[in-house]
Amino acid sequence: MCYYVTLISPQSYAMPAGALKVSNTMAQRCAICGKGPQYGHNVSHSKVRTKRRFMPNLHKARVTINGRSQTALVCTRCLRTQAKSA
Numbered sequence: 613m614c615y616y617v618t619l620i621s622p623q624s625y626a627m628p629a630g631a632l633k634v635s636n637t638m639a640q641r642c643a644i645c646g647k648g649p650q651y652g653h654n655v656s657h658s659k660v661r662t663k664r665r666f667m668p669n670l671h672k673a674r675v676t677i678n679g680r681s682q683t684a685l686v687c688t689r690c691l692r693t694q695a696k697s698a
C-alpha cells in the first residue's frame with residue numbers, strides 16, 4: 613500500500629502494508645498508527661490519585677491512500693516521521 617500525508621505541502625510517505633487505519637468517526641485516534649488516549653492518574657501534593665486521560669497530539673492532515681484523498685486526524689509523531697522521510 614502506498615499513501616501520502618500532507619499537512620502543508622504534498623510529501624510522499626511510505627508505510628508498511630496494513631498499517632493505515634482510516635475511520636469516518638472523529639475519535640481521538642491517529643489514522644496511521646492507531647494511537648489513542650492513554651490513562652493515568654493526576655497526583656496531588658497530598659498524593660491523592662484521580663483518573664485522567666493523556667490525549668494524543670492530533671492534527672488534521674490530508675491523507676492519500678491509493679490515489680484517494682481525504683482528511684484524517686494524524687498524530688504529530690507520524691507527521692514528523694513523514695517530514696523526515698520526505
Ligand SMILES: [Zn+2]
Binds near residue numbers: 645647689
Ligand atoms: Zn500516529
